[in-house]
Amino acid sequence: MFGAGRIGKIHAANLARHPKARLRYVVDVHDAAAAELARTHGARVASAEQALADPAVNAVVIGSSTDTHADLIQRSALAGKAIFCEKPVDLDIGRAHACADTIARTGVACMIGFQRRFDPTFRALKQRLDAGEIGAPEVLLITSRDPGPPPLDYIARSGGVFKDMLIHDFDIFRWILGAEAVSVYATGAAPEFAEIAAAGDLTTAAVTLRTRDGALCQINTSRRAAYGYDQRFEVLGSRGLLQAGNQRPTEVVAWSAQAISQDTPEAFFLERYRAAYALEIEHFFDGLSQGTPLHPNIDDGIKALELAELATRSWREGRALDCSI
Structure with a gap:
């Protein structure tokens, strides 16, 4: 280790x-x-x-x-x-x-740790999408928000929000849609975080990707969500919609004369993806013992990194970029 x-x-x-x-x-x-x-x-x-x-x-x-x-x-x-x-x-x-x-x-054998592919809810959505439940996917909407920004010294060496945070979402895009991007457009800002902007990074960002067959993906992200770790996405298809929502510490819902309330989302990624981390390690060792292919592999890691690099360039240059990767 x-x-x-x-x-x-x-x-x-x-x-x-x-x-x-x-x-x-x-x-x-x-x-x-x-x-x-x-x-x-x-x-x-x-x-x-x-x-x-x-x-x-x-x-x-x-x-x-x-x-x-x-x-x-x-x-x-x-x-x-x-x-x-x-x-x-x-x-x-x-x-x-x-x-x-x-x-x-x-x-x-080499496996890259994109643990979100192993989240039970995300995997169930992927299986139902692949089974044709909602027809051909047309739009993928991803919400990816952290509860608060990391320390400034980490941000300075992180590679920026697109490589640090959104690289997971770029992998989700490729995995869920089963396609590569032909164009990328990214924009963002750092409202109320002058020190993060001065370090050349963002706290909020939006990315639009398009595949060769015309499917669209929009990713919205923030380094500050006051209510917790917000991780969800939905796929609109030709025959319906599939949604994968947040996890909460409990699923108890309280009803009263004043309001209906429930727990906020899990605090951060270690809690949210507890099961996914265990399942990806299980996949790694089962694959080694059985001689079966490991996924996501290093090529998946490189393709997500390439999208993160293109998104960084798109934001800095203020224009959409063709990628055809």
Whole structure:
């Protein structure tokens, strides 16, 4: 396990529970965090060199900071280890393609952590869409809002809202519609957050994508939703509509003479996608043990990154861009 931070703890707990996996090493630049996580799951602290040199290690899970992903992907592939890596592959498309080349050359299995594909509600919608329940999809509307912006020092190194937040939504677009974009238009602002605007980033954004057959996708996002973590989408088809809504801590609805009320959405992504994180790790290890393909793979990671790069350019240049990717 590379990374003993917030997401590393989630992945470590899920793989430790999987019957076909055993956590052997935890690698992190922060010794105390690595030691605590290793102790929790009966593993040992090691350096990257030690972990990758051990022939008993069959796979790695990369949950460390984004700036380490490309290096660890390439080193792990060259060491012959199967790879699960959190998104994004890298912030630079050239380095991401270099990773894909190394994966192809070594032939190792590689999965990218777009956990939203494994959310039970989202997957159920996808299955019903593919079964033709609402006919051909025509419009996909995605709402993706965080409860509050991250620290300014994180924003400065995040790659911006399109690569940091919306990269998940670009993957949802490709997965749900089963098509690639031929045009991208993005716009945005940072109202009431002058320091974020000064850092060259946005707090609100809207992106419109069009596929070759004319289907449209519109993504609206915000780094500040006072009511919680807002993650939902709907697909309008030729014969109807499918919606996937938010999750709440409970589904109790209170009725009174004054109002009808229910819980606000889950607080943040760790709570909202608790089941999805477990299911994607299950898919990774089941795929390795059964020799079945892993999805989303590194090509999916690169295509989402390319859309994020195009959206960033579109916003900065103030125009729609043809992509045909």
